[in-house]
Amino acid sequence: MRVVIVAAGRWKKGPERDLFDHYAARITFALELREIEEKKKLKPAALKAREAELLLAQVPDGAVIAALHEGGKTLSSTAFAAKLGIWRDEARDVAFLIGGADGLDEAVRKRADVILGLGAMTWPHLLVRGMLAEQIYRAQCILAGHPYHRN
Numbered sequence: 001m002r003v004v005i006v007a008a009g010r011w012k013k014g015p016e017r018d019l020f021d022h023y024a025a026r027i028t029f030a031l032e033l034r035e036i037e038e039k040k041k042l043k044p045a046a047l048k049a050r051e052a053e054l055l056l057a058q059v060p061d062g063a064v065i066a067a068l069h070e071g072g073k074t075l076s077s078t079a080f081a082a083k084l085g086i087w088r089d090e091a092r093d094v095a096f097l098i099g100g101a102d103g104l105d106e107a108v109r110k111r112a113d114v115i116l117g118l119g120a121m122t123w124p125h126l127l128v129r130g131m132l133a134e135q136i137y138r139a140q141c142i143l144a145g146h147p148y149h150r151n
Contacts, residue, residue, distance in 0.1 A: 002030040002093040003136060006058040008051045008100035010035045011126050019130030023137045029088075031136070033129070034058045044102045052105035055097045063093035065112045068128060069104050072117035077149060081139035083114070088143070098128050 011017050024031055036054035038047060059065055064087050075083070087094050096116075097108055109115055118131055141148035 001088040001091060002032065002060065002063075003027070004032045004034060004058070004060060004063065004093065004095045005098065005129060005132060006034045006036065006055050006095055007098040007125065007129055008036055008055065009125060010037050011129075016124075016126045016130055019127075020133050023130065023133035026137045027133065027140060029136070029140065031133075047100065048102050048105040049107065051100050052107040055099070055104075055108055056111060059095040059097070060093045063095040064114070065095050065097060065108075066114045066116055067097045067099075067104055067108050067112035068118065068132065069099070069109060069115050070117055070120075070122050072115035074117045074119055077135060077138050078142055080116075080135055081142035081149075084136070084139045085143050096132055098125055098132070100125055 036058060038050045042050060118128065138149050
């Protein structure tokens with residue numbers, strides 16, 4: 001199983017990147033971060049639509065599409081691990097899509113196999129990458145019976 005995180009926006013060095021790198025280094029699944037960015041100055045609706053095109057273009061063929069959206073379904077860490085375990089056992093690639101500052105366009109939400117949320121609060125899109133990497137690492141530990149996750 002390959003895990004691809006496709007995220008709108010590019011980041012530079014800083015604490016958000018350090019958080020992502022910290023957990024990404026621990027993940028044993030094949031993990032790849034792909035960043036997309038629209039350089040043209042567009043109005044918010046047009047930017048979301050363009051980001052949707054760019055995000056979806058980065059999804060590997062046949063991959064499960066898991067879109068991260070503030071209105072998405074919140075899962076416990078063990079439920080998330082179970083989902084990841086099913087995809088792993090089916091030998092499916094998984095693409096997690098993270099929108100830009102204005103969120104995800106409806107086109108992405110329609111194409112998604114699952115829409116996930118990280119709780120009712122809104123999180124900065126650059127921070128979501130690190131939070132997602134931590135949950136992927138935690139899921140890996142749960143699936144392996146490692147004590148990192150405690151109930």
